Amino acid sequence: MSDGLVNVTQRRGFNLKGGGQIVGVLIAFLVICVVASLVAPQFLTSYNMTIISRDLAFIGIVAIAQGMLLLLGDIDVSIGAIAGLCGIVCTKLLVDAQLDPVLAISAGLAVGAIAGAVNGTIITMFNLNSLVVTIGMLSVYSGLNLWITKGRTIVGLPKEVTVLGGGTLMGVPVPVYIMAGVFLVILFLTTKTVYGRRLYAVGNSREAAKIIGIHEQRVRITAYAVAGALAGLAGMLLCFRLVSAQASMGQSWLLPSIAAPVIGGIATTGGIGTIWGALLGAAIIAVIGNVIVLGGVDVYLQQVVTGAIVVIAVALDAITRKMGRG
Amino acid sequence: MSLLEARGITKRFPGVVALDAVDLRFERGEVHCIVGENGAGKSTLVKVLTGIYRPDEGDLHYDGETPPAIGYVPQELNLFDHMTVAENMFLPLENGALFRRKTLEEAARPFLKDLKMTCAPEDLVRDISVAEKQLLQIARALASRRSDILILDEPTASLTATEIERLFAIVEELQARGTAIVFITHRLDEVMRLHSVVSVLRNGCVVGNSDGEEVSEAWIVSKMTGKEMDLSTLYRPRTPRGAPVFRVEGLSGDGFEEVSFDLHAGEVLGFAGLVGAGRSEVLQTLFGMRKPTAGQAWFDGEPWVFNKPARAISKGVMYLSEERKAHGIFPQMSVRQNVGAGLLRDVARLGVVSNAREAEATAKIIGDYRVKTASSETKIMNLSGGNQQKVLIGRGLMANPRVMIFDEPTRGIDVNAKDEIYRLMQQVAEDQQIAVVLISSEIEELLKCSNRVLSLYDGRINAEIAAEELSEERLLSSIINTGGASDATAANREDAHV
Numbered sequence: 153m154s155d156g157l158v159n160v161t162q163r164r165g166f167n168l169k170g171g172g173q174i175v176g177v178l179i180a181f182l183v184i185c186v187v188a189s190l191v192a193p194q195f196l197t198s199y200n201m202t203i204i205s206r207d208l209a210f211i212g213i214v215a216i217a218q219g220m221l222l223l224l225g226d227i228d229v230s231i232g233a234i235a236g237l238c239g240i241v242c243t244k245l246l247v248d249a250q251l252d253p254v255l256a257i258s259a260g261l262a263v264g265a266i267a268g269a270v271n272g273t274i275i276t277m278f279n280l281n282s283l284v285v286t287i288g289m290l291s292v293y294s295g296l297n298l299w300i301t302k303g304r305t306i307v308g309l310p311k312e313v314t315v316l317g318g319g320t321l322m323g324v325p326v327p328v329y330i331m332a333g334v335f336l337v338i339l340f341l342t343t344k345t346v347y348g349r350r351l352y353a354v355g356n357s358r359e360a361a362k363i364i365g366i367h368e369q370r371v372r373i374t375a376y377a378v379a380g381a382l383a384g385l386a387g388m389l390l391c392f393r394l395v396s397a398q399a400s401m402g403q404s405w406l407l408p409s410i411a412a413p414v415i416g417g418i419a420t421t422g423g424i425g426t427i428w429g430a431l432l433g434a435a436i437i438a439v440i441g442n443v444i445v446l447g448g449v450d451v452y453l454q455q456v457v458t459g460a461i462v463v464i465a466v467a468l469d470a471i472t473r474k475m476g477r478g
Numbered sequence: 479m480s481l482l483e484a485r486g487i488t489k490r491f492p493g494v495v496a497l498d499a500v501d502l503r504f505e506r507g508e509v510h511c512i513v514g515e516n517g518a519g520k521s522t523l524v525k526v527l528t529g530i531y532r533p534d535e536g537d538l539h540y541d542g543e544t545p546p547a548i549g550y551v552p553q554e555l556n557l558f559d560h561m562t563v564a565e566n567m568f569l570p571l572e573n574g575a576l577f578r579r580k581t582l583e584e585a586a587r588p589f590l591k592d593l594k595m596t597c598a599p600e601d602l603v604r605d606i607s608v609a610e611k612q613l614l615q616i617a618r619a620l621a622s623r624r625s626d627i628l629i630l631d632e633p634t635a636s637l638t639a640t641e642i643e644r645l646f647a648i649v650e651e652l653q654a655r656g657t658a659i660v661f662i663t664h665r666l667d668e669v670m671r672l673h674s675v676v677s678v679l680r681n682g683c684v685v686g687n688s689d690g691e692e693v694s695e696a697w698i699v700s701k702m703t704g705k706e707m708d709l710s711t712l713y714r715p716r717t718p719r720g721a722p723v724f725r726v727e728g729l730s731g732d733g734f735e736e737v738s739f740d741l742h743a744g745e746v747l748g749f750a751g752l753v754g755a756g757r758s759e760v761l762q763t764l765f766g767m768r769k770p771t772a773g774q775a776w777f778d779g780e781p782w783v784f785n786k787p788a789r790a791i792s793k794g795v796m797y798l799s800e801e802r803k804a805h806g807i808f809p810q811m812s813v814r815q816n817v818g819a820g821l822l823r824d825v826a827r828l829g830v831v832s833n834a835r836e837a838e839a840t841a842k843i844i845g846d847y848r849v850k851t852a853s854s855e856t857k858i859m860n861l862s863g864g865n866q867q868k869v870l871i872g873r874g875l876m877a878n879p880r881v882m883i884f885d886e887p888t889r890g891i892d893v894n895a896k897d898e899i900y901r902l903m904q905q906v907a908e909d910q911q912i913a914v915v916l917i918s919s920e921i922e923e924l925l926k927c928s929n930r931v932l933s934l935y936d937g938r939i940n941a942e943i944a945a946e947e948l949s950e951e952r953l954l955s956s957i958i959n960t961g962g963a964s965d966a967t968a969a970n971r972e973d974a975h976v
Contacts, residue, residue, distance in 0.1 A: 349822055
């Protein structure tokens, strides 16, 4: 995997951030891994790798979704609640309506896309602050989750789907393959397609984009819809892994979804960074989360540590950027 | 000894001398009007007087024990909308840590009365009229430090005729009380009404300074003109112009009214006017960035639908913004990606961008327009302003436009690159019969490049000047709307090209 990373940064293809940035993140990731293996001997065991990669699968998908929005200078903090909503809807369809898994999962993706598009439409139509709107929508979607489940856990998912969340293929958890697929698709979408160019253009300058005839609203609403669908995918996979659905699912994804792309060099102001950054950032967060557990840090302190790391990473990014300019 | 005297003030910025050995005196009870074109050095002078800039040479002298208190009222509104009139007046509240709302409001009252303002001290600023806001800025300047000198920078820009009269009455009263007033304006009728002394700035030099009888609108215009212009090379298209592309009739919108004109293929049509005269607004409305309130337009004889930029572009109308940094380039993207973003239909197939085609188009632009860049992969923000502009122009031309609107295309661009951009405009008009619109605040640029110039004043067209009548004085008179000023001296600058 690391070969691929180095490769892409050296290629002349898409160096929005300059290769240096992503190489820096990669080095940081490797350093953390080395330190981790020294501190905790169990770190490098295949059992532990499975645990990390499974964590990474979920965080990675939501980080990629949020990364797309950050590239636009947008943000959606309701992404975790949307994930929960999709998981719940899909589970209900499978358990109560005995729907075909393919249809149920499609329905879940559609719910995510619609929820995201609703956010995007409200934000762009009235030109509102995306943070404020999605904080409100976070409450709306979380409330829906409680209402649908009545606060109870839904159980009884069929085997065909639980394998998608809990199964392994050649020793690697199935969600990891799905995340890899998502990553490749979104990487292609953002770097190789017309839509991707428009996304970066709008993220760089909405005004300049409008002047050359880009429909910036459409570009942004589409991104919200795609991000919502991806969050929905992550939420459904979580249900399949837990073999149940409950209202609070996905809530803990908010911080990593924003932190991972930022650690990976995607600027919250838009237009800077690549989806590689979202993936690497997610990997760093997954490893750190794992090391904290292995290192025996008090469970109640784990949040403190992850939060602090995010703040330090953001500050470091701002400092290096300033030095780069000066 | 004067209240304040500037002696030999020189201020240099990289590449320009903004003020060149300026000597000026400011006396008690005088209204000192300062006139000059955009870029003549007026704002630099104000910044030196108020201590924001330290001059490279020269000093300021004053006659008293302590330096005179200077109040400055900037051109743009600079108030806290969600705070009260009284709070705005006395911020930052330097006396003590606590204040009583009532005390503040009582203190504000006399100033409001003095300025004949109708708002109450407890009103929120966002609720008072623009004119009252302008007056509030003056009240603030008077309240915060009983100013010996009051500098007003184009204070009438957003006032109506009656409000202007009120302002003048206040200025005269302050003058009678012995305050020295520095009045910066573009409007010569105001100068004629108020002045005790007039100073004309041009290229950072005081070229006229008088309190005498000779001061007239014509005298001021004659001092303002005469800037050294090299008009030996003109860039006006020499081929005959083609059929009309745009016909605009009675177009009105935010900032302009009743604007009518024709735009022909193969010509360069200049738009002259002061900042805020409504030039960009007219063209942006046509392009679809703003909504018209009245009026019609025809494109190739067909009624023009005022819609979004995307539609105008599909018809072949391109607009290059004056805000190149904010509204032109995508700063963090490479030159190639900047080119591609504007030509996505041409460089992509089935929604997938071909890097090779993008690179090909970019190489062509870099070659054709001699863009200086390390490579097509360089971030566009690392290119000079002139080269950024050439990339944007080249990208626009690749789409085979019918109309190109250049809004201040050479702002912040060095002299040599300017000539290249002029030549480009000429070429596209001559060779491709593109209808070119040039919005510019530089008289020299308009004279060099335009076949025809429309002048806007206060949102209305006040003159259309054909090539044979184009001269510096004619243009300047229409820009500042003095009307009468006829030219004799500059007529001989016209040459055989036309």
